[in-house]
Amino acid sequence: MSLTHFTPEGDAHMVDVTDKSVTTRTAIARGQVVMAQHVIDLIKSGQAKKGDVLSVAQLAGIMGAKRTADLIPLCHPLPLSKVSVQLELNDRGVAIEATVKTTGQTGVEMEALTAVNIAALTVYDMVKAVQKDMQITDIRLVFKDGGKSGRFAAEE
Amino acid sequence: MSLTHFTPEGDAHMVDVTDKSVTTRTAIARGQVVMAQHVIDLIKSGQAKKGDVLSVAQLAGIMGAKRTADLIPLCHPLPLSKVSVQLELNDRGVAIEATVKTTGQTGVEMEALTAVNIAALTVYDMVKAVQKDMQITDIRLVFKDGGKSGRFAAEE
């Protein structure tokens, strides 16, 4: 078995998808920012106000999805037909889920994962002044559909 | 206590650092991509060849650090005087560490964390065809120095 992002000669390349069929593709990714209870409380208290940690991070995640091919060297640039990012407070901190769709020749797992990562970094940025040992963790693909490799649903 | 990224009225803003002193600042962040043994073996086998998962991800991480202020809405744009990203295989997958330095008015924690995130996403992208349930995890700040809030070293 070998890695498709390298040629037999060992060169990194952007895989040729010219002959792959154009299908509707969906990917859902999740992740978690782990923080102390007092930080969770601080974020919760801000939700009553106009500004809100979670909605800033939501927007950053959506915009991040659109930058995926700029950031990940061997990712194909492709139009996105839907991006949504949900953040909610749970007892460990902030849970993030991103859903991305396209109609194209490659999947959008990286776009969904990038959205989660950028949203998580943005949460971190906004509360880092009050806790220095937070963690961004459990970032993974939970669902994928469309394309030749078919449907994938993580066991959670 | 309140969050500095919001005004008292609840508006998100990029904090005014005009009057903060210009000092040398360093940040080190770490993270982990968790993968199956057969994927670790596959990456290891590629290291003998010209192309290499770890060196592609290393470069993506360095370039990612430079995009931090573009990606994280309330981050200050600032020149960076050093970025290095190390990746190595361990028994859980790929361990990542990024070190960033600047001489400026704000810290570079977010730049170091962004470098780790983008490097982790790039590792993920290159091996996702052979394992669909990898995780990006344990992303955290391990060291920070410079600026008013002083030195921080995580207990590891």
Added chain:
Amino acid sequence: MSLTHFTPEGDAHMVDVTDKSVTTRTAIARGQVVMAQHVIDLIKSGQAKKGDVLSVAQLAGIMGAKRTADLIPLCHPLPLSKVSVQLELNDRGVAIEATVKTTGQTGVEMEALTAVNIAALTVYDMVKAVQKDMQITDIRLVFKDGGKSGRFAAEE
């Protein structure tokens, strides 16, 4: 009535256009930079030379149209099949018109409006040393065609 850029739960998202049909779409936007007569005269006198305020702004507008999805958080990234920007001196200053076309699932109003805005900002930048109280004004959509909502032509 409600805003499509928010879910019923109030989350901002990039609307799902996966099932919208792919059609040819056109949008035309206009705007004006209002300036003093002596600035108009200065721009006019430069047109005889190699460099020219209006042609610099024209190019900036065309390039700006291509950055729309990077700048407007909930805009879909989409390929553009035509962008043109016209600038001409009138008795109030500089009049700008941008025309954008695509064959895709969403309209290009925002691309045309962004082209006008960036062209206007560029005109402003180049002459701001000689007048500090210019205004960018009257930016609006004047024509739109294609897609489900059909043709729109502003009354002017």
Added chain:
Amino acid sequence: MSLTHFTPEGDAHMVDVTDKSVTTRTAIARGQVVMAQHVIDLIKSGQAKKGDVLSVAQLAGIMGAKRTADLIPLCHPLPLSKVSVQLELNDRGVAIEATVKTTGQTGVEMEALTAVNIAALTVYDMVKAVQKDMQITDIRLVFKDGGKSGRFAAEE
């Protein structure tokens, strides 16, 4: 009198500021999105919910300020030490004000104006489905301080 963005030979160039002194510089710009009363009401009704037109546009404006040198051809890239964007509903629609600071060799008028423009475009984008003949208008500099040309305050 002549335009500094062109050489005597008529070539556009990024002006040499190497020998200008490094000072603290501030700029404040304002603008307005003009819309119908029913759209104003719709935005107002959304403010009670989590998602909010004005806070999405606020963030887009802040991020837009950081992209100024990418968008305006002859603008100098420079670090920003503060960016804030305020939006509020008035009887004509949405009023926008942006404040930008730097410690550098050139002013930040263009950054403040770009923030206002991008925030205005984002407001427009989010409500364009309910009104097609909105206008972005009255974008102007209202205050500027620092640097050789000194303080400017618009008469309002």
Added chain:
Amino acid sequence: MSLTHFTPEGDAHMVDVTDKSVTTRTAIARGQVVMAQHVIDLIKSGQAKKGDVLSVAQLAGIMGAKRTADLIPLCHPLPLSKVSVQLELNDRGVAIEATVKTTGQTGVEMEALTAVNIAALTVYDMVKAVQKDMQITDIRLVFKDGGKSGRFAAEE
């Protein structure tokens, strides 16, 4: 004969390709970085190690191809279905070849040429400390297929 990137009135514009047919298009470009023998030897000696001038430049070239429409004012943004960049040492220095494919309405010559340019600049950057009078040279299109103008193969 006239240039398609200008209207009859002399305005630069992004040519309207709305009515061009969507076909598979390929372009191959080549270039050379000319350097002294001791620099060639230095690069060669590094190929045994983990890090490698040629693989860093390869990745930069691939990423550069994706930025073409951002860099070249009148280029159409378009999705790319394949990008590969090869670099090899020859007796004059480093030879570069880039291959790009798309399925779209315009060709990808500029993407292939941009990949070669950015890869060449990256090679230059990494060895400039040891030789100050290198040259980037012989950048040209060697093959092009697809679209109305048909196949082109350079005589080499």
Added chain:
Amino acid sequence: MSLTHFTPEGDAHMVDVTDKSVTTRTAIARGQVVMAQHVIDLIKSGQAKKGDVLSVAQLAGIMGAKRTADLIPLCHPLPLSKVSVQLELNDRGVAIEATVKTTGQTGVEMEALTAVNIAALTVYDMVKAVQKDMQITDIRLVFKDGGKSGRFAAEE
């Protein structure tokens, strides 16, 4: 002798310049687009009109200089205090020269070279419809000053 962009362990990194002194630095680069006489004539004939191949390329070169750190993986991001790009027709085609200045901790050779490359690619793009076998050639540093390594002037 070894390459500074790699650590002793062979990892690519952005070199630590934290302790380098801040000085004024200048770089001048040149290059040439080689084309047929009929293309030279076509460009020359366009110079009488509003739009002009050389002024579009000039602007693209200036904007390209500002993108250098985004494009070249191991380049330091740094503010630029001057960018100018000159293009002129000679008997081989178009000659390009770029001058860049900064006050910073690293030189601006790569910025000057990137400006020349992007300007050359833009010239190429605009006339490629009329000649398919043009070449971009002779791109080199001609002058450099400031910083520890001192002054360099190419023998021409």
